[in-house]
Amino acid sequence: MSEFSREQIDTVYHVIAARRDMRHFLTDPVDPQVLARLLAAAHLAPSVGFMQPWRFVRITDRALRRAIHALVEEERVLTAKVLGERGDEFMRLKVEGILECGEVLVAALADRREEHVFGRRTMPEMDLASVACAIQNMWLAARAEGIGMGWVSLFDPVALRALLRMPEGSRPVAVLCLGHVREFYPRPMLEMENWAQRSDLDKLVFTDYWNERTTPEKPA
């Protein structure tokens, strides 16, 4: 039994299904109160050993925003080269809306994370997992608020760290574009653009051992 009603549960599933990685934005500003709520939602994420490794840098300086965009553009070209035969197709995709969106945040891992051992002795990367959960909280809250968000990871993290004067040991993990949108994509943009197709969930769920399956249940 849940204290949430069936309608409330359905709302959560609806928001999860309607959330999109947005790259097209209107330039209207994001209400600072909304931004504050989104950051508060991020901060309510789980974190390994309750270490709360997330940090957020809000970019208000237009020159700094342009410098971040330039870093992304540089990496976009380098990625296209590595992609070889899919490079041209990649270059035709819109991969970010950094210059248009209402708000840019850089999400990062704090420095001095080596002090946190709980849940990380064998799995040090759990700090990144915690930041990703924080970003997903923000993404879903933004979607509910009608605000689009995109996660850009096309950048050299060392260069971005230097640009934002981040300390040794910290690491930027996302350039987050937030803003109003004309509409949310009906399906993931990379699916609509035929970059990739959604996998069949049945093929991703195993029973007891890798690649072993029993008849899966379907959601009603």
Next chain:
Amino acid sequence: MSEFSREQIDTVYHVIAARRDMRHFLTDPVDPQVLARLLAAAHLAPSVGFMQPWRFVRITDRALRRAIHALVEEERVLTAKVLGERGDEFMRLKVEGILECGEVLVAALADRREEHVFGRRTMPEMDLASVACAIQNMWLAARAEGIGMGWVSLFDPVALRALLRMPEGSRPVAVLCLGHVREFYPRPMLEMENWAQRSDLDKLVFTDYWNERTTPEKPA
């Protein structure tokens, strides 16, 4: 403007705030239809380059569950040793409910991820970020459904990979405990147990450059 009502938006924030990393479970089974909905919610997560790197192994064999528990117990003892003066305090914490909970899932990164370059040339760890977003989707959906979930990362990933006959190149990232609970903790268990305190969000949000701040907005 959002197509969601203020009440619906509040529901999303409410679920985000009420979600807990659970370690205490009732042994009642999880409705297979609910489990299927949670997995479907996970699969709706964002993923870098739409690579969908997540895999889930549902553990139905009790002996296998006990073997996973034994791996976690082994790592718990090793972690306590590394923690030094906080080792005894750590050993008194309940860190998992693997043997009690209704369902155990192992979440993993698929093998052959090196084929995916989009958004990962300089940031290969974005595959883990995608799996973490999938797990957070599942966590929030579970919370809405009144089902508790805990993420256990106290294990040797190489040993767990071998146990579940996972291929070279794949990596388990979470032992997920799912199940009914007597009650959800009112605050994070590690906060209630004084392991760590919640950070002040104002200290985690910067403006333009690391450690630089302007007067922050507060959520209304």
